[in-house]
Amino acid sequence: MFESKNKYFGRKKGKSFVRLEQYSKFLKEPNKRLFNKIKTPRILEIGIGDGEKISEDAKLYSKINFIGCDIFADGVLRAIRNSVDDNLKNLQVFHLNIQDLLPFIPNNYLQEIRIYFPDPWPKNKHKKRRTVNQPLVKDLTKKLKKNGFVRFATDHGDYFIEALALMKKFKYTMPDISPKCWKYSDSNALHTKFEKKALDKNHKLFYFSVLKNY
Numbered sequence: 001m002f003e004s005k006n007k008y009f010g011r012k013k014g015k016s017f018v019r020l021e022q023y024s025k026f027l028k029e030p031n032k033r034l035f036n037k038i039k040t041p042r043i044l045e046i047g048i049g050d051g052e053k054i055s056e057d058a059k060l061y062s063k064i065n066f067i068g069c070d071i072f073a074d075g076v077l078r079a080i081r082n083s084v085d086d087n088l089k090n091l092q093v094f095h096l097n098i099q100d101l102l103p104f105i106p107n108n109y110l111q112e113i114r115i116y117f118p119d120p121w122p123k124n125k126h127k128k129r130r131t132v133n134q135p136l137v138k139d140l141t142k143k144l145k146k147n148g149f150v151r152f153a154t155d156h157g158d159y160f161i162e163a164l165a166l167m168k169k170f171k172y173t174m175p176d177i178s179p180k181c182w183k184y185s186d187s188n189a190l191h192t193k194f195e196k197k198a199l200d201k202n203h204k205l206f207y208f209s210v211l212k213n214y
C-alpha cells in the first residue's frame, strides 16, 4: 500500500466496503509511465465521493480521459467496479490523497480540474483542513494546461469566497462574471451525491468555473 506523508481527515471506508473489496485487486499505484500513457484531453476530479459521477461521465464522454482520486475507499472501488463492468478504458481512479497523486502528474497536462463539494470543515478551528488551499492551488495550476478550467462547487458560501479569491490570486479569469452563473441552475447541476444532499436540505449552492489563460 502507498505510504502517505500527508495528513488527511474524513472517512476512509463505508458500509459498502466489504461488498466492493473484491475490486481492490484492480487498484493501481500511480507512476509517471502510467500518466504518460493517458491520452489528451484529460480531466482530473479530486474527491470522487461515491464514484458514480466520474463513472457516468466516463461512460458518456468516451473521448475524454478521466482521472479521479479519493481517500474514501468505497467510492474508488465503486468507480473501479463500474469501469470493469462497463469496460471503460478512459477512467483511472486512485485511492489517494490528491497531495500524494500530484507528484506523478506531469506539468501542463490537464484540460480541466473538478472539485465538487469538497469537505467543508465549517468550524473555524477545522478550516485549515480544507482541501482547497493556497499550496494546492499553486500545484494544481502547474498541472493545468493553458486555457484549462478549474470547476468548483460547494454549499458553503465562505468556502466559495475563499476558493474564488485563491483563483484570483493565481490569475484565473472568469469567462462569465454575472452572479447568476454562481447559482444552482440546470446548466450548473452536477448530480453528485453531495449536491443532491445539499438540495434536499434546501442549502444554497455555489459554483464557479475559472480559466487559466496563460
Ligand SMILES: C[S@@+](CC[C@H](N)C(=O)[O-])C[C@H]1O[C@@H](n2cnc3c(N)ncnc32)[C@H](O)[C@@H]1O
Residues within 6 Å of the ligand: 008, 009, 010, 011, 046, 047, 048, 049, 050, 069, 070, 071, 072, 075, 096, 097, 098, 099, 115, 116, 117, 118, 119, 120, 131, 192, 193, 194, 195
Ligand atoms: C463531501 S464529499 C463530496 C464527494 C463528491 N464530489 C460529491 O459531490 O458527491 C468530499 C470527498 O472528498 C474526499 N477527500 C477529502 N480530502 C481529500 C483529499 N485530500 N484528496 C482526495 N480526496 C479527498 C472525501 O473522502 C470525500 O469523498
